[in-house]
Amino acid sequence: MKNNSLYNDVLRTLFSKEEIADAIKVMAQKIVDDYADKKPVMVCILKGASLFFTDLIRQIDLPITIDFMAISSYGSSTETSGNVRILKDLDMDVKDQDVIVVEDIIDSGLTLSYIKEALKSRGVKSIKIATLLDKPSRRKVELSADYFGFEVPNEFVVGYGLDYDEKYRNVPEICVLKPSVYNKQ
Numbered sequence: 001m002k003n004n005s006l007y008n009d010v011l012r013t014l015f016s017k018e019e020i021a022d023a024i025k026v027m028a029q030k031i032v033d034d035y036a037d038k039k040p041v042m043v044c045i046l047k048g049a050s051l052f053f054t055d056l057i058r059q060i061d062l063p064i065t066i067d068f069m070a071i072s073s074y075g076s077s078t079e080t081s082g083n084v085r086i087l088k089d090l091d092m093d094v095k096d097q098d099v100i101v102v103e104d105i106i107d108s109g110l111t112l113s114y115i116k117e118a119l120k121s122r123g124v125k126s127i128k129i130a131t132l133l134d135k136p137s138r139r140k141v142e143l144s145a146d147y148f149g150f151e152v153p154n155e156f157v158v159g160y161g162l163d164y165d166e167k168y169r170n171v172p173e174i175c176v177l178k179p180s181v182y183n184k185q
């Protein structure tokens with residue numbers, strides 16, 4: 001392996017490109033069935049969900065619109081603090097809209113419960129959550145996804161949009177990061 005290969009820091013691969021693509025197809029079909037007569041606004045939570053979002057929306061043959069939101073949460077390097085702040089807000093007015101929030105992973109649930117409340121207060125008609133990954137064992141608030149791809153164990157994962165310290169987002173698979181990478185800091 002090259003000296004600077006990202007895979008030097010990978011413990012093991014959890015989900016391959018093919019498994020991810022298959023899971024997205026299944027989720028997309030469910031969304032198409034549930035929103036058959038609707039025009040949902042699909043909201044990508046930057047940056048982690050960006051790869052998942054672009055693959056997911058290409059499989060949805062409905063008159064959707066898209067928008068983006070960026071959130072920051074201060075905390076330790078591998079944990080959310082709950083101090084959530086909107087860094088980039090939606091361009092669209094979502095009042096009376098059917099919104100689907102697309103996220104990379106639900107861990108404590110703090111980020112998404114904040115986003116959900118923020119969007120509800122704007123008068124959305126409905127709001128659902130689509131997440132590629134779910135770590136239910138780590139939940140601090142009650143929150144569940146309406147659509148999810150995979151459940152993951154209590155390990156820190158990277159790739160397919162997910163980062164550690166802004167790295168590894170471009171790894172095409174979902175991988176467990178070697179704990180030595182974040183423990184040495």
Ligand code: IMP
Binds near residue numbers: 108
């Ligand atoms: P929550 O607010 O604790 O649910 O955290 C959600 C956010 O934390 C996600 O959008 C991710 O950015 C980040 N996160 C949580 N777990 C992981 C992980 O295993 N790998 C990479 N990012 C993670």
Ligand code: MG
Binds near residue numbers: 046047048049104
């Ligand atoms: Mg994120």
